[in-house]
Amino acid sequence: MDLNTIWFLLIGVLIAGYAILDGFDLGVGTLHLFTRDETERRVMMNAIAPVWDGNEVWLLTGGGALFAAFPAVYATVFSGFYLAFVLLLVALIFRAVSFEFRAKVDSPGWRRAWDIAFGLGSFVPALLYGVAVGNVLRGLELDAMRSPTTSFLGLLNPYALLVGLLGLAMFVLHGATYLAMKTEGTLQERARHWASWGWVVFIGLYAVTTVASYIAAPVLFERWFARPLTWLLFALLLASCVAGPMAVRAARFGRGFLASALATVSIIALAAEGLYPRLVPARPDPAASLTIYNASSTPYTLRVMLVIALIGMPFVVAYTVWIYRTFRGKTVLTAESY
Amino acid sequence: MDVVLLSRIQFALTVGFHFLFPPLTIGLAWLLVAIEWRGWRSGDATYVRMGKFFGKLLALTFAVGVATGIVMEFQFGTNWATYSKFVGDIFGAPLAAEGVLAFFLESGFLGLYLFGRGRVSKGVHWFSILMVAVGSVISAFWILVANSWQQTPAGYVLREGRAELVSFWAAVFNPSTGPRFFHTVDAALISGAFFVAGVAAYRLLKNREDELARRAARLAIVVGLVASVAETFPFGHLHARQVARTQPAKFAAIEGLYTSTSAAPIVLFAYPVTPPPELKAKIEIRGLLSWLAFGDINTRIRGIDEFPPADRPPLWLTFVSFHNMVVLGLYFIAAMAWGTWMLRRGRLWDSRRFLTVLVISIPLPLAACQLGWMAAEVGRQPWIVYGLLRTRDAVSPSVPAGDVLFSTCLFGVLYLLLGALFIYLLVREIRHGPEPAHA
Numbered sequence: 093m094d095l096n097t098i099w100f101l102l103i104g105v106l107i108a109g110y111a112i113l114d115g116f117d118l119g120v121g122t123l124h125l126f127t128r129d130e131t132e133r134r135v136m137m138n139a140i141a142p143v144w145d146g147n148e149v150w151l152l153t154g155g156g157a158l159f160a161a162f163p164a165v166y167a168t169v170f171s172g173f174y175l176a177f178v179l180l181l182v183a184l185i186f187r188a189v190s191f192e193f194r195a196k197v198d199s200p201g202w203r204r205a206w207d208i209a210f211g212l213g214s215f216v217p218a219l220l221y222g223v224a225v226g227n228v229l230r231g232l233e234l235d236a237m238r239s240p241t242t243s244f245l246g247l248l249n250p251y252a253l254l255v256g257l258l259g260l261a262m263f264v265l266h267g268a269t270y271l272a273m274k275t276e277g278t279l280q281e282r283a284r285h286w287a288s289w290g291w292v293v294f295i296g297l298y299a300v301t302t303v304a305s306y307i308a309a310p311v312l313f314e315r316w317f318a319r320p321l322t323w324l325l326f327a328l329l330l331a332s333c334v335a336g337p338m339a340v341r342a343a344r345f346g347r348g349f350l351a352s353a354l355a356t357v358s359i360i361a362l363a364a365e366g367l368y369p370r371l372v373p374a375r376p377d378p379a380a381s382l383t384i385y386n387a388s389s390t391p392y393t394l395r396v397m398l399v400i401a402l403i404g405m406p407f408v409v410a411y412t413v414w415i416y417r418t419f420r421g422k423t424v425l426t427a428e429s430y
Numbered sequence: 431m432d433v434v435l436l437s438r439i440q441f442a443l444t445v446g447f448h449f450l451f452p453p454l455t456i457g458l459a460w461l462l463v464a465i466e467w468r469g470w471r472s473g474d475a476t477y478v479r480m481g482k483f484f485g486k487l488l489a490l491t492f493a494v495g496v497a498t499g500i501v502m503e504f505q506f507g508t509n510w511a512t513y514s515k516f517v518g519d520i521f522g523a524p525l526a527a528e529g530v531l532a533f534f535l536e537s538g539f540l541g542l543y544l545f546g547r548g549r550v551s552k553g554v555h556w557f558s559i560l561m562v563a564v565g566s567v568i569s570a571f572w573i574l575v576a577n578s579w580q581q582t583p584a585g586y587v588l589r590e591g592r593a594e595l596v597s598f599w600a601a602v603f604n605p606s607t608g609p610r611f612f613h614t615v616d617a618a619l620i621s622g623a624f625f626v627a628g629v630a631a632y633r634l635l636k637n638r639e640d641e642l643a644r645r646a647a648r649l650a651i652v653v654g655l656v657a658s659v660a661e662t663f664p665f666g667h668l669h670a671r672q673v674a675r676t677q678p679a680k681f682a683a684i685e686g687l688y689t690s691t692s693a694a695p696i697v698l699f700a701y702p703v704t705p706p707p708e709l710k711a712k713i714e715i716r717g718l719l720s721w722l723a724f725g726d727i728n729t730r731i732r733g734i735d736e737f738p739p740a741d742r743p744p745l746w747l748t749f750v751s752f753h754n755m756v757v758l759g760l761y762f763i764a765a766m767a768w769g770t771w772m773l774r775r776g777r778l779w780d781s782r783r784f785l786t787v788l789v790i791s792i793p794l795p796l797a798a799c800q801l802g803w804m805a806a807e808v809g810r811q812p813w814i815v816y817g818l819l820r821t822r823d824a825v826s827p828s829v830p831a832g833d834v835l836f837s838t839c840l841f842g843v844l845y846l847l848l849g850a851l852f853i854y855l856l857v858r859e860i861r862h863g864p865e866p867a868h869a
Binding site: 141142143145146148149151152153154155156157158159160161162163164166167168169170171172173174175177178181182184185188189191192193196197235237239240241244389390392393396397400401404405408411412415418419426428429 | 489490493494496497498499500501503504506507508509511512514515517518519520521522523525526527528529530531533534535537538539540541542544545546547548549550594595596598826827828829833836837840844848851855858859
């Protein structure tokens with residue numbers, strides 16, 4: 093396996109790590125828009141409060157790693173999705189400050205405002221990530237300089253929006269399962285209800301998206317099942333789509349959470365497998381695509397970065413697991429809660 | 431307006447606003463390491479309450495720092511695509527390293543610090559604030575590596591229209607990394623010290639017997655004095671010597687040296703006018719600049735006249751920001767020295783005037799950080815990578831001016847809102863004060 097492929101995989105790992113970790117934060121935040129009373133809202137926020145910030149770092153590191161390993165992709169995609177990124181950043185800013193800001197003033201109007209900021213600040217990213225992925229899978233229109241030429245409204249095409257909805261369903265389902273795991277009583281019952289419906293919507297949307305992809309994103313089907321890896325990933329996705337709803341029904345939420353995480357990882361891996369070795373397929377001329385070879389940094393930089401990742405990531409994983417273990421169990425409101 | 435100017439305005443706005451928060455976070459985190467250590471080791475409830483109180487203020491500061499920091503991580507790609515392609519082989523690595531080696535540490539352990547009291551042992555709880563503080567300094571290191579490489583690029587070759595890395599260590603420890611790192615991190619300590627001292631002074635103005643505030647003031651003033659002295663000498667001095675050697679045009683601009691001179695003077699006061707560049711109402715000490723920068727009062731230093739107009743940084747802003755930073759730096763030493771003297775004489779608690787000075791001084795180190803940053807970044811112009819790539823050639827070719835105008839206005843409005851809310855909540859929290867002793 094060459095260095096470029098290793099970095100393709102590592103960035104995939106960072107994206108998948110982000111999706112399964114901050115994914116449930118975004119799902120919980122979106123569901124927060126549908127809460128009933130102050131205690132419920134506080135429990136939901138505090139269920140993710142100690143960990144959301146660390147989870148978001150997967151995105152920052154993913155961005156940094158993409159810049160370091162495939163600078164041409166970082167430059168092309170981020171400038172090509174300019175207004176969408178601005179919208180995403182504004183949403184993430186509101187989400188980030190809403191925890192601290194909301195808790196500091198005990199007035200219904202103030203809290204309502206920050207509830208909306210938190211909810212929309214989670215909903216918008218949860219939707220936009222899928223829209224961005226949809227556009228990449230569909231292929232970007234690149235000019236001779238490999239600069240994207242699609243307008244903001246052009247990014248909101250039906251296929252990308254469909255993938256956006258699929259992503260949203262995935263995050264909401266994952267968040268609902270996390271919430272069921274971390275709560276008790278009526279809120280847990282509602283979370284379970286959300287998770288059950290989440291699975292139905294997710295599986296339905298996945299089926300529709302797969303058909304739509306066949307037309308709109310043919311890159312995904314070029315080697316359709318030619319490689320055993322695709323079969324394996326597809327089998328994992330199917331297995332989690334069976335095990336997940338069963339676990340939710342049986343109120344085994346830890347298992348349900350693993351299933352929604354597995355579904356998330358396998359769906360991302362399937363998309364990555366379809367793209368490989370491309371990172372950004374180009375339209376109308378596929379030869380203009382950005383690949384892991386023509387968009388990459390030098391082998392020396394990739395090697396240096398690999399060493400940094402190999403030194404740093406084991407520690408990150410170790411203390412992250414330890415911190416999660418410290419906060420395991422049901423969320424209880426204390427004096428230190430938001 | 432053109433895309434270059436708009437993108438520069440947006441970058442200056444977003445990085446300037448963001449940079450209000452990390453220095454405070456770093457400084458406050460290290461003071462909390464000391465506070466929590468004493469709380470843990472002595473079991474003294476006053477330090478525990480102090481830790482909780484300043485911990486809350488850290489959380490608020492950290493939140494806005496994180497929120498505005500996300501923008502920075504992506505802005506190179508959104509607005510500076512040509513730059514990103516040109517430097518990606520080198521510049522991306524420190525950003526990624528910052529994520530892997532620092533952000534995870536800071537964020538993960540901050541959650542544990544804020545919510546883990548009672549869940550983990552006291553020692554582990556102290557360890558968590560230590561990791562936040564260590565993480566914040568590692569983060570400062572890597573982002574300053576990236577910035578320093580823009581200022582004094584090293585360890586690269588130009589190949590196929592981009593800068594390619596040939597020596598990681600040469601790029602990381604390029605000529606300005608060391609001086610910039612110590613100067614900046616020490617500035618953060620000063621910011622934290624003045625913040626804690628000012629907040630404590632405010633509480634003392636309300637109640638001169640407040641034991642928690644007295645101890646906080648004592649700690650902050652001592653840390654503040656040491657940090658303020660070190661900031662000028664050796665750190666500021668070493669940084670200036672490095673600039674004199676590696677970025678002579680910037681050095682000439684910040685020092686107001688418009689013609690090459692032997693026995694170059696330090697300008698104590700002046701008002702720069704252009705064109706031609708000239709200093710009005712100048713008060714100077716001849717030879718001092720040559721001596722400080724090169725160890726000999728007769729050394730000839732290159733003035734701005736030796737650089738073609740196209741390679742000169744803006745003269746007014748660099749001169750004014752640099753000199754005001756220096757003035758503030760000297761003020762910090764004076765204020766903290768005075769505070770230490772009053773502490774020793776046991777007169778601090780009774781001097782309402784000095785306590786008021788401390789309260790008013792809270793934002794001044796942050797102002798000095800902004801001014802220093804301006805001198806560094808504006809002084810690098812017209813280059814985005816010194817001597818290699820011009821700022822005007824670095825923007826995203828595909829982003830229309832209207833989009834950048836829109837995003838600049840949006841960030842402008844949003845940051846005004848965030849800034850106002852931050853100050854409102856911070857002041858509210860400080861007024862409310864620490865939780866009562868018997869609770």
